[in-house]
Amino acid sequence: MSTRVLHVGLSGLAIMLVSPGEGAGHEIVGNRFFPATLGIDDPGVNDELSIPTVAAFKTGDDPSFKQRDISGEFSKRITEAFAVSFGVTHSHLSAPGGLTGMGADGFQNLETTFKYRLFKDPVHEFVMSVGLSVEWGRTGAQSVGAEQVHTYEPTFYFGKGFGDLPDTLSWIRPVAVTGQIGYAIPGRRSTNTFGVDPDSGDPTVDTELHPRVLNWGGTVQYSMPYLKSAVIDLGLPDFVNRFIPLVEATLQTPVSNTFTSGTVTTGTINPGFLWIGNGFQIGVEALIPINRQSGTNVGVIGQLHFYLDDLDPRGLGRPIFGSAVPPATPFARN
Amino acid sequence: MRRTTFVGLVPLLLLLVTGEATAHAFLDHAEPRVGNKVDAAPREVTLWFTQKLEPAFSTITVTNAAGQRVDTGKTRVNGNQMAISLRAGGAGTYHVTWRVLSVDTHTSDGNFTFQVGP
DSSP states (O other): OEEEEOHHHHHHHHHHHHSOOOOOOOEEETTEEEOOOSSSOOSSOOOEEEEEEEEEEEOSSSSOOEEEEEEEEEEEEEETTEEEEEEEEEEEEOTTOSTTSSOEEEEOOOEEEEEEEEEEETTTTEEEEEEEEEEOTTSSOGGGTOOSSOEEEEEEEEEEEOTTSOGGGGGGTTEEEEEEEEEEEESSSEEEEEEEOTTTOOEEEEEEEOOEEEEEEEEEEEOHHHIIIIIOOOOOOTTGGGEEEEEEEEEEEEEESOTTTOSOOEEEEEEEEEEEOSSEEEEEEEEEESSGGGOSSOEEEEEEEEEHHHHSTTTTTSOSSSOSSOOOOTTTTO | OHHHHHHHHHHHHHHHHTTOOOOOOOEEEEESOTTOEESSOOSEEEEEESSOBOGGGOEEEEEOTTSOBOEEEEEEEETTEEEEEEOOOOSEEEEEEEEEEBTTSOEEEEEEEEEEOO
């Protein structure tokens, strides 16, 4: 019996690693409004709907191929600090992508994320949360690289605004950073596929290894709404005051069970902007691969995102249990 | 799937198109303007928000550079506008701290400064 390592599985892994994640949520902490970002999740918990998120890029496979993703995510607060989100992505792989090399269409695995806000400090504009994301194996199409095993990913999120800087650094106050770090653990270390060698007729087994992957990333944002409302009103047009230019980084590093995947970090740097509307936001970012394994061209990602807690505050946009609003104590901090 | 998605989006789009959508009350602008300098100490500070406010839990405090309150303590709320009168003051940096409850039950708060001087 011969043993071969399946490179198709690696190709699937590469697709998973290169595919941009979905950002979701917006969080308000004191003066600071942490918007939903496209590459990584925001640090808070909210009622949100991201639909659609559209991404187009060339993969890091060899040979590379074009991939287009259309995805959606719905996030619902169960309590004021705990939410569950559901995400789905449809992928279109152009030739020579897919298992047959002729391209493929299909859904990626369904994803569910449980997220709990641990701490929020309005004075220092700091918030942190923890979560557990589950990618449900076998719910997507193998032809577009969907894994056949469940993957569990505990994740830590944080956000920090610089609004507490002294007056001499007031122009930096609109800056905020957010970040996340997660550890993706496949439900199995490997998958064996049994077959028959067409030449010799001997039985074969193909082994696909499932590496554990560190998913990490961050954003640096400059909030024009913050500049106008908390630092200085320059009298700029309202359209301009709604922009948040930002740079995101989404990176993946295989760290365990990496015999076939290697340990090279892949990912993208995403410069772009968000535009904040009344109850929604629009985001557009470039996807710049950090190395050959991450992609061969600059891609693009765009998203329309709805704040359900603003659009329907007494219905869909409120927690299922408990109050959306903490007891009002005017000037509690004074 | 696509039809389901579209049906789900319709109420949201209607909310946006008809202007029925409400949101957290954010500070739209202020007088004196945020971070700006005025020649003489103003007699009051007025804030305009992006949403209508609930008067009961919407308040402003204003302090001078020494941290002493210079407002009269009585906030006036009218629709999306909130104001408070100030006692006579001198030159320097004034700190404005606000907290509002919008009519859609969201609370938000914030602060900013303005300067008084030649």
